[in-house]
Amino acid sequence: VQLSKKHEVAVWEFDRAQVTLVARDRTNAKFLPGIRIPDNVIFLDSLQEVMDFSDVVIFAVPSHVLRQVSAKAGAAGTAGKHLVSLVKGLEDRSYLRMTEVMASETKTCKSLSSLSGPSHAEEVARNVPTAVILATAQTDEAGFLQSELSTDTFRLYLNDDITGVELGGAVKNVIAIAAGICDGLGFGANTKAALLTRGMEEMKRLVAAMGGRESTITGLSGIGDLITTCISGFSRNRHVGEELGKGKKLREILGNMVMVAEGVNTTTSVHHLAVQKGLEMPITAAVHRILFGNADPAVEVVQLMARPFKREFE
């Protein structure tokens, strides 16, 4: 919606029935009801056509299909293209970041970036002032992308720590589930703020262990995105946590949702990565026990709050 102010935008979407409806009605009744899609957004029939149409290709897909979509894009030809990921997560088992998955399936490209930050689509589409981070492995190309993708109300800022930006975007969905659990238990703002603050420390620990910068986690793509996810009614991950806190079972919650809650799969990856690296990530471990080990949410949150640490920063 925003981008289209400056550019012709071509869209390819896996679900043909869905895209036919959107193209006909010029609105996405399922995911963005009430928003008119501008005329200069066009819908094409194949990924090949979209790849041929533009030099800047934006990947906005669930994390579990990114590898196969990247392989298709690679086959269509990515030489000279700027590839941008909006995807949040870590690949199952390999624990690769999203741009690492894209890189492994596309032999060559002009740049590979991650765009991340506090930017619920429902608000971006209404032109609510929004500021996000663009992290590009090819730093020479970052300024070009920044000016091409920014609008008056959708501002991009640069950070060259792509590891920190992508890991922050992934782990915040785990902490968002924890925040939702607090809401579901009726624990209020004190508990939630404490969990978010301690959650930020877990994000920093993982980022540092993986070669990123802790300071990135204190920025828009770290705590900024975490705050939005935890206060907004739009977050699917917070919603999953809230339902868990109210006593529902994971299978039942996911069965009732139309969108993917990335945090559920990310919890497994982040928890295993933490164990493998010997990192203390107690909130992630608790969310993992609640999601997959049938642990009692109330007991877990009370235990988290009562952990015997004496000093705030060791």
Add this chain to the structure above:
Amino acid sequence: VQLSKKHEVAVWEFDRAQVTLVARDRTNAKFLPGIRIPDNVIFLDSLQEVMDFSDVVIFAVPSHVLRQVSAKAGAAGTAGKHLVSLVKGLEDRSYLRMTEVMASETKTCKSLSSLSGPSHAEEVARNVPTAVILATAQTDEAGFLQSELSTDTFRLYLNDDITGVELGGAVKNVIAIAAGICDGLGFGANTKAALLTRGMEEMKRLVAAMGGRESTITGLSGIGDLITTCISGFSRNRHVGEELGKGKKLREILGNMVMVAEGVNTTTSVHHLAVQKGLEMPITAAVHRILFGNADPAVEVVQLMARPFKREFE
């Protein structure tokens, strides 16, 4: 309420009519409606009696009367006492921190501390799990205070950076006004999260310039408290901002409030301190213009979001 689980607590309060009602009804209908005050909380007639009663004296007063209350306490005798401040703000004109004001009016004491963090009283009184920071100038005494003041659901953690803890607690009320302005303008979670994240950078800048540690601002007494203040319906400062965002005038908003919004006076102190120290604090400056310069809230927020900085961290 919490403290009283472990200790006899004696209260002195300036407003005699109010305290008579509270002592009679065993509830504070004005500020904590619905909460029963336990029997081991007693109300005494003078500050002198309270000072004689306990070795640990907790100051919970509006910032603008802290100097005169501290002087009274000093006259009553503070030798051997642990003095703890719950007060958030900076003194007008002197820009002194709250424990600095207390120190200047009490010749001697055993320890001087600030207790700060995400802890709205309305939730603490309902035993919602809460974690806060105790910063003590006399670090040898911190462990004693930590164990005396902690309960199962009200946990104290130690941080020896009292400058960072007190400045964080003061400036967060300024940023909370900005967050409220966003709410009043209907800008949603994206804008608010961006403002909180950039607001944290302003808090860090001031703390560093005043000799504190930036890391303290990433903890419970910094971003933690800021998050609670900005998401909770209980925050007076966020409320002031929200009413400003809706177009009301400051005089009218303050006239309708029973409690003090510390952020209003703090904005003046922090803004002048920033100017004096040559610090870039654009959110504080914008809140100052809106509060005292009749600036248009919508124009100011849009300008803040459109500031021409390219990289997230310079």
